Amino acid sequence: MKIEMKTPLVEMDGDEMTRILWQMIKDELILPFVDLKTEYYDLGLKHRDDTDDQVTVDASEATKKYGVAVKCATITPNAARVEEYGLKEMWKSPNGTIRAILDGTVFRAPIIVKGIVPAVSGWKKPITIARHAYGDVYKASEMKIDGPGKVELVYTAEDGSEKRVLVHKFDGPGVVQGQHNLTASIESFARSCFEFALDRKESLWFATKDTISKQYDHTFKDVFQEIFDAEYKEKFDAAGIEYFYTLIDDAVARVMKSEGGFIWACKNYDGDVMSDMLSSAFGSLAMMTSVLVSPKGYFEYEAAHGTVQRHYYKHLKGEETSTNSVATIFAWSGAFRKRGQLDGLPELVRYADALEKATIDTIESGKMTGDLARITTLENPQTLSSRDFILAIKENLEKVL
């Protein structure tokens, strides 16, 4: 008897090597066990082009309707891709389009296995980064100052009234930058973080430099605190987790000395820098989960890496590949777990747990793909092909279930 589903998952297929893995995962790890229900959207580049990218919009709207989506990695076209695929247009990044429609925050967490040792020896549990994806230096206006003179910030309200503040009186040449953010965007960032912390039952840390930036960063601090006090304090108490605010430099020091197991909300720039530090310190981009959480509670699960183009060209030439499917498998398991929780299907949740356990057991037994075999501390690791790795997981999954 296969495990039953109620509500379909929104399935967004993708490109290149990850599209190949997608099909293998479905055929070997899902379809034999689950009576799979999905609403299928082909976000492969060819089909995006055929539909003038309407399929990406439709898939995002379907995510609003059903609540949970799982997405394969997709090509973001550049000039070379326009030529390779004969595209009508250089279509925008699908992730950007989906994010704009769902209005979310991206959470990335490492998948911890024995034998892949974090560079920071004290880290025992994953640290999840939540990166605000709007504004600050990424939407800044800048100017070079050629010589003596004064720079001011001027705000002109719609009624014509003005507020101004002096930035600096220059004695000589220099540089200047104007940044902004939106209260609405900070609010939805905060709510996404609080929702995610409750979902994961992990404490939430947030840090800015409010002692130095008394208006700008302080607004971030205040928005988080107000929303927490008004909407989340009781829920956090009930879940036995906490919201903790500190200064960004203090947060960095504490992260290094922590044993992990919390969510670290970062302003846009901090998140850019710190997520690369965390992912490399934990081992590999193919061992990261990634989920977009909207403030309205829609979830879109994906892998953190791209379509692994180099491996795909090897595959097309008929050569054997050893591409790591863990992040894509965990995208599926994350989506099944969430669907099972929302629909009250404990068997589906149990299947998600089993799929993850089987995957981790496989690696810990010494069977892995080439990227991990190169960095593992296990002795005599066995490097498997893309398909054999998935088949090894299947064998374990049959045992676990």
Ligand code: NAP
């Ligand atoms: P990539 O697909 O992340 O791969 C870069 C390199 O990282 C690979 O060549 C491979 O190294 C290693 N790698 C990444 N994932 C791996 C895995 N699962 N197993 C083993 N090794 C892995 O980035 P890319 O090749 O620069 O980009 C390819 C396409 O992906 C681009 O068209 C880009 O637009 C798209 N992209 C999509 C997303 C998304 O949809 N979320 C994100 C990023 C990029 P070796 O070659 O040394 O083995």
Ligand code: MG
């Ligand atoms: Mg970066």
